[in-house]
Amino acid sequence: MELRFPLILDGATGTELQKRGYTGDIGAEQWTLAHPEAIRAIQRDYVAAGSQVLYTPTFGGNAVKLAEHGVTADVADCNRRLAALSREAAAGKALLAGDLAPTGLFLSPLGNAAFEDLVDAYARQVAGLEEAGVDLYVIETMMTLSDARAAVLAVRAVTDKPIFVTFTCDQNGRSISGTDVTAALTVLQGMGIDAFGLNCSAGPEQMLPQLRRLREYARVPLIAKPNAGMPVIVDGKAVYDCPPEQFVSLVPDMLACGVMIFGGCCGTTAAHIAALRDALNGASVTPPAPRHTDLLPAATEKLPCYLPADAGHGPVLSVTPELEDTLAAALEEDFSMVALRLTSPSDAAALAEQQYMLTKPLCLVCDDAAVLEQALRVYQGRALYEGALPESVLLPLAGKYGLLF
Numbered sequence: 489m490e491l492r493f494p495l496i497l498d499g500a501t502g503t504e505l506q507k508r509g510y511t512g513d514i515g516a517e518q519w520t521l522a523h524p525e526a527i528r529a530i531q532r533d534y535v536a537a538g539s540q541v542l543y544t545p546t547f548g549g550n551a552v553k554l555a556e557h558g559v560t561a562d563v564a565d566c567n568r569r570l571a572a573l574s575r576e577a578a579a580g581k582a583l584l585a586g587d588l589a590p591t592g593l594f595l596s597p598l599g600n601a602a603f604e605d606l607v608d609a610y611a612r613q614v615a616g617l618e619e620a621g622v623d624l625y626v627i628e629t630m631m632t633l634s635d636a637r638a639a640v641l642a643v644r645a646v647t648d649k650p651i652f653v654t655f656t657c658d659q660n661g662r663s664i665s666g667t668d669v670t671a672a673l674t675v676l677q678g679m680g681i682d683a684f685g686l687n688c689s690a691g692p693e694q695m696l697p698q699l700r701r702l703r704e705y706a707r708v709p710l711i712a713k714p715n716a717g718m719p720v721i722v723d724g725k726a727v728y729d730c731p732p733e734q735f736v737s738l739v740p741d742m743l744a745c746g747v748m749i750f751g752g753c754c755g756t757t758a759a760h761i762a763a764l765r766d767a768l769n770g771a772s773v774t775p776p777a778p779r780h781t782d783l784l785p786a787a788t789e790k791l792p793c794y795l796p797a798d799a800g801h802g803p804v805l806s807v808t809p810e811l812e813d814t815l816a817a818a819l820e821e822d823f824s825m826v827a828l829r830l831t832s833p834s835d836a837a838a839l840a841e842q843q844y845m846l847t848k849p850l851c852l853v854c855d856d857a858a859v860l861e862q863a864l865r866v867y868q869g870r871a872l873y874e875g876a877l878p879e880s881v882l883l884p885l886a887g888k889y890g891l892l893f
Contacts, residue, residue, distance in 0.1 A: 489623065489650055491682075493773045494743070497541045497585075497626075497713060497751025498534040499761050503728070505530070515557035517570060520545045524573050531577035533758040538765030539751075542578050543587040543626055544571040544617065551609040552591040567616030575620065585626040585652070586617035588639045595634050595868070597844055598665065603866050606638035614642050624650040628713075629688050631656060632665045633672055633789050633868045640679050641865075644888070651680075652749070654687040654711050661698045666790050669698060670705050674787040674794075675870045677708050678890020685711025688753045691718050691730050692738045699745040705785075705792060706776035709748035716755030728755025732763035739767040746776030784892050786825070786849035789868040793849040799824040804853050807835040815845050825849040827874065830859050840866035857881045864889040 502516065508526040510519050520527050527545050534542060548554065549567045559566055567586075574584055591609050593601035617625070625643050630636040636653055643651055653676050661669050673684045684706065686695055695714045702710055717730030735756070742750070750768065752760045783794035802823040805814050807830065818826050826848050830836055836859055843850075843866075851872040854860040864871060864885055873882060873893040885891045 491650065493709065493748040494768045494771055495540055495749045496538050496761065496764055496768065497711075497749060498531065498539040498543055499752035499756035499758065500716075500754050501527070501530065501543065501545055501547065503726075503754050504757065515548055515554065515559070517546065517549050517554065517566060518557060518559070520573070521566070521569060527573050528577045531574055532579075534761055535578060535582050537758040537762040539582055539761050541583045541585050541624070541751075542574050543585050543628075544574045544620075544622065546570050546587045546613065546617065547589040547628075549613050549616075550588065550591050551612045552593060553589075563612040564616035564619065567613050568620045571617055571620030571622055583623040584621070585624050586614065586620075586622035588613060588625060588627045588643075589629050590631055590635050591638075593635075594632065594665070596841055601634075603634060603638060603840065606634055607642050610639045610642035611645065614646060618646055622649070624652065624682075627651065627653045629656050630654065630672070631663045631667075633667050633675055636672065636676060637679065637868060640676065640681060641888075644680070650682040652683040652685075652711060653681050654685045654713060656687060656689040657698060658689070659694060659697075661701055668791050670701055670792045671787045671790055671869075673702055673705050674785050674792040675789075675868070675890060677706070678785065678870050678892075680887060681708060683709040683711050683749055685713065685747070685749065687711070687713035687751075688715060691715050692735060692742070694718065696738055696741055696745070699742060699747060703746045703776045704779045706746055707778055708776070709773075710746045710776055711749040711751075712742050712747045713751040713753045715753045716757075716760060719755065726754070730755070732757075732759045735760050736763045736767040739764070739771075743771060743774055746774055748773045748775070784872065785870065786872055786892060787870040788846045788849065789843065791847070793825075795824055795849060795872075801825045801827040801851050803827075804829050807831075807838045811838055811842050812845065815842060819845070819847055823848075825851050825872065827851040827853055830854040830863050831856065833859060833862055835859065836863040836866060839863055843867055843869070861885060861889075864891055
């Protein structure tokens with residue numbers, strides 16, 4: 489699919505549903521299926537205002553979130569039916585993006601979920617969205633790399649349709665899990681996503697500094713989907729007070745940052761999308777201009793770690809019962825990265841448990857292709873490779889997981 493830029497997404501769904509009677513007593517997905525006229529009206533208004541892409545109303549449609557509201561057996565069907573409502577609203581005038589959002593589950597040490605639990609939760613959702621014929625996927629409001637990576641892998645297991653990913657972060661560019669959005673960008677564009685950006689948590693003014701930071705690392709188009717300002721609580725409800733004309737006032741600055749895809753999140757309305765349409769009329773886009781093209785784009789789960797090609801590591805570590813102490817000592821040494829030898833599936837499992845410690849890039853030393861892929865699957869950063877495996881084995885792993893070799 490060829491996407492034309494600038495591309496205009498839709499605006500808020502949740503706050504618009506609330507205006508039409510949704511109270512949060514049941515899941516938004518269940519309420520939407522019971523009140524289909526609400527989402528049809530919201531999304532028709534967005535298309536009329538200029539949206540070229542509609543998000544399916546499936547923010548809480550992964551298997552974990554649906555189970556919290558008692559939906560366990562028909563995850564795929566629920567998502568298919570919800571996407572069908574958006575297809576009706578689009579009426580052939582807008583593309584349909586299958587919307588995947590956080591599971592709320594965390595890996596060790598913040599939680600006890602296994603990574604494959606996350607992949608499965610998204611896979612069941614993706615099955616329904618694929619059946620509905622969505623045109624692309626949006627993985628949004630991400631707070632952890634584990635959720636984002638799991639969703640990407642679930643989508644890529646069944647289709648090569650475009651994938652957009654947006655994170656939410658604080659004023660320092662960190663998600664609630666401590667991941668810097670530049671690290672998330674580095675990891676995910678290595679996995680072949682088609683665009684990356686930010687949504688929610690902030691209005692345009694607060695989002696702009698982080699978009700400027702992302703521009704220095706981005707090799708894919710950037711996305712800006714801010715809230716209608718920062719919410720204030722009035723009579724117990726969040727009120728967004730950024731009017732459409734103010735909402736689009738920083739569009740030229742965002743274009744200069746490499747933003748090529750625009751939309752609105754909480755508090756935005758069809759009027760905000762119409763203002764975006766007018767502000768982008770005749771505008772030309774400026775692709776991102778990464779500064780570090782001569783460096784290896786490695787990353788831990790928390791931070792980007794761009795390295796020269798001749799960067800070295802200390803002695804190669806082995807997985808033992810003392811791995812935690814061994815890693816701690818190696819991280820204190822004066823080397824650019826840590827090298828870890830993997831020889832068995834249990835070694836990859838040990839990496840999954842201890843990876844939270846890593847503050848330097850990880851180089852995997854492994855001559856078993858299956859073990860290497862297992863490690864790459866569970867490692868939430870972007871790893872380097874050293875070993876004897878042939879390029880024919882490594883290239884697919886580079887495309888799927890961003891492996892550097």
